[in-house]
């Protein structure tokens with residue numbers, strides 16, 4: 001890749017950032033890039049172009065939303081059209097209807113929807129809605145599942161919460177923690193025991209974990225959860241903030257053919273702009289204000305720019321080709337990694353994968369924590385030195401996009417092979 005300019009610029013920015021922001025960043029995982037984060041000036045297709053003039057192939061993709069790659073023309077045009085028409089109305093707009101219709105056309109469990117501004121808001125409101133609807137207080141979540149940065153989700157959370165050693169955040173009232181019960185992923189017995197004993201409003205999970213690396217649920221596990229939650233009158237919430245429109249138009253629920261009561265969405269449905277959504281059965285979603293008594297509101301809810309970008313993104317995905325390219329890119333890289341003995345376990349689903357060193361099977365968060373994360377980081381840093389950006393944490397997902405063409409994949413594989421020979 002082209003290398004120009006000097007490194008001083010990044011260092012200066014980082015020094016200033018450390019004075020301005022806790023840990024120098026505004027979302028912790030960004031500080032996991034060592035020895036310091038690089039600063040992006042612009043991005044296009046599969047590339048990030050840094051402030052000190054490096055061109056880096058990006059497999060982080062904004063932590064998932066950018067399934068079409070950076071600044072795709074079709075999305076850009078729709079966003080510019082929308083900006084020309086204004087970007088915040090404080091009234092409903094047609095584009096929110098169109099995006100809602102599009103989502104519910106593909107995700108059959110989404111009969112009605114509420115748009116919010118992040119995945120965090122989506123899961124926070126989904127949990128509140130489940131509590132309001134069932135008139136119960138407790139929820140079950142799974143070790144290592146990440147549902148964003150609110151009080152009810154930061155209990156043995158994955159992603160940066162695990163990376164930075166705060167799986168349970170300080171500042172959460174003890175009484176809140178008591179309402180969140182924890183099970184291991186893929187462990188149905190634990191769930192049944194809690195459901196039998198407690199008044200559980202909902203079971204919430206990532207149907208494919210993407211925040212401890214990639215860990216797919218067992219088919220039996222999801223089917224069992226569906227059955228058990230029905231039996232005990234609890235709601236089943238699939239957190240598809242990552243998987244929604246990434247593993248296919250119908251999300252993970254379409255892939256497994258297991259259908260939840262509520263689905264949380266984010267990332268891809270905003271085409272790279274801030275978004276979150278809670279979708280589900282009419283009778284449940286209708287409990288949100290102003291119809292019902294579960295409060296949700298937001299100045300920026302359903303903001304027209306995110307709506308337009310999300311709609312344009314889904315319209316592109318409907319053509320099928322973007323999925324073909326993104327999935328083929330991941331498949332080809334995984335196939336090559338599989339041939340190299342140092343990469344012990346590679347979990348993958350469609351355009352998501354992660355590598356685990358020193359462990360033969362990764363089935364839950366405990367397994368992921370037992371992997372040799374130092375080795376992953378050594379590999380990730382060497383790759384970055386070679387202008388390929390994989391996530392800076394074992395507990396994130398490597399993503400591919402429709403911009404990861406054969407040429408980019410070949411280049412990536414070539415560099416991986418070179419680096420693999422340097423890792424003991």
Ligand SMILES: Cc1ncc(COP(=O)(O)O)c(C=O)c1O
Pocket residue numbers: 117118119120121123146147148149206210211239240241242266267275
């Ligand atoms: C599965 C899942 N749920 C929720 C969230 C929270 O989304 P956001 O970062 O948009 O608040 C994330 C990612 O951050 C996620 O991966």
Ligand SMILES: N[C@H](C=O)CCC(=O)O
Pocket residue numbers: 027028029030063064146159160210211242396
């Ligand atoms: N794993 C997180 C979401 O998926 C990564 C995004 C972040 O925390 O900044």
